[in-house]
Ligand SMILES: Nc1ncnc2c1ncn2[C@@H]1O[C@H](COP(=O)(O)OP(=O)(O)O)[C@@H](O)[C@H]1O
């Protein structure tokens with residue numbers, strides 16, 4: 018029990034931090050707490066203040082109010098270079114007039130590490146990022162993925178306690194991005210370094226991070242594991258932002274869903290929906306509704322089926338091993354549940370027939 | 379009609395126009411300078427350029443040019459740096475005022491200093507007791523030269539520093555590098571060619587400045603005459619050989635600068651290619 022609480026102790030902490038750019042409230046009363054060794058994603062739409070938070074932790078911006086703590090020390094007045102931080106910039110910001118070797122060695126040379134040790138360290142890092150043999154190249158002579166990894170190595174060279182990465186994969190093409198995600202996660206897990214990375218891509222956050230902090234309009238909406246955010250969104254924003262969420266106004270038109278109050282919106286996600294081919298034997302067939310398939314998108318391991326129901330284009334997934342459906346086909350659709358958003362609160366409403374059937378059984 | 383043929387004709391017409399224009403307005407006068415300079419033979423030319431006052435004027439021109447380049451390099455770096463790397467109040471104003479010297483007529487630039495430092499000027503009563511003479515003295519000439527070449531270096535640097543952004547500097551600062559190290563290792567390699575190019579432009583302009591210097595100089599032969607002023611003086615005195623001999627010094631200096639400029643442009647472009655690819 019006590020061990021658990023020490024593990025949870027915050028290593029990086031923001032307390033009621035505010036930051037304005039002129040009249041613009043870029044960071045609005047932000048509280049963040051990150052335990053040591055965790056890999057955390059700051060996830061939010063573009064302009065939601067993610068970079069600003071990262072830059073304040075690094076000491077590149079100064080909060081108007083609030084406190085920033087690292088490893089039990091208040092660091093508001095400590096310069097960024099003394100906070101033990103490695104920073105990977107969105108643009109990588111590699112020194113373009115220095116070779117890969119000199120880029121990685123830069124931080125160590127500033128620290129006046131003997132040239133022999135520098136050589137060992139750089140060689141080790143080059144091996145880690147699988148860029149051996151590239152030490153004499155200039156950044157302009159590297160591919161996007163190589164640049165990203167060199168930036169990563171340069172940030173790691175002075176042995177920082179915290180690694181901050183701003184949209185580390187944004188500038189890389191899709192195929193390499195997937196590889197790098199896995200690579201980065203493995204690297205960071207291996208090095209056990211407390212890491213915070215910024216992204217606007219929820220798939221990236223869910224795949225890479227232990228924990229996600231969702232930002233919106235300068236505020237923190239919710240922090241939690243990917244699973245928590247998925248199944249228990251605490252704010253309407255999170256409910257809509259995470260997952261493939263479809264807002265639905267006329268939710269009470271659907272069978273076995275009742276009207277609650279006026280002015281509420283429901284959210285339907287593909288995971289809440291099952292699509293059945295006519296004649297398939299299924300449990301809830303009696304309470305399903307008929308709809309027409311409008312679009313089918315191949316998603317690799319599954320199909321995303323889009324059906325028109327009560328005026329809404331609802332998505333559902335169907336495994337590729339199940340019998341195929343076609344565009345224009347009439348199918349049966351069963352919706353298990355919806356998120357209901359009323360007055361900034363979220364509740365889950367379930368299909369009424371589920372209760373009835375359980376009573377019957 | 380064949381469109382290609384038409385294009386060929388147009389091409390040659392344009393080329394011929396350009397060359398004729400160049401010949402009439404540039405080559406011909408240059409030849410004329412040289413011919414006139416040598417009108418009284420080689421000995422006349424040598425006499426012209428080794429004249430005591432000609433040498434003094436050349437010396438003063440070089441001195442004013444060097445000081446102007448030094449001052450404007452320091453100022454240009456400082457201004458370009460703060461305009462591109464920091465945000466502060468009055469940045470727009472600073473950036474606009476830097477350009478003022480190239481938009482204002484040099485005569486006015488000269489008059490501004492006469493009004494500021496001259497006998498009726500606001501600062502005269504403070505400077506005079508200290509024995510500092512600015513108007514009709516070498517400091518005035520240097521001042522005028524600095525003024526007219528003010529924006530040349532900062533204007534070369536600002537676009538490059540803007541394009542580069544502040545990321546690399548921030549990265550270096552986060553790793554603990556001090557301001558001077560950051561400047562030397564990160565910023566300077568980036569602006570090196572632009573800086574040298576700015577220096578060349580500044581030098582060319584400083585050497586040839588006439589208007590502002592003319593107002594401030596007082597035309598004291600051997601004391602406050604720069605080369606352009608000296609040339610005018612000789613010319614007004616119908617000493618054409620002397621005037622054109624002195625002119626040839628200025629022309630040679632200009633050609634040196636032009637060649638330097640070509641070399642720098644070439645090298646700078648090559649290095650830029652490497653950094654962009
Ligand atoms: N230096 C700055 N000056 C003025 N506004 C800024 C500055 N930095 C960020 N902002 C503004 O703050 C908001 C949040 O920016 P940022 O933290 O970069 O968002 P994100 O990284 O989530 O896209 C944006 O609207 C941006 O325009």
Ligand SMILES: [Mg+2]
Nearest residue numbers: 064067068215
């Ligand atoms: Mg950002």
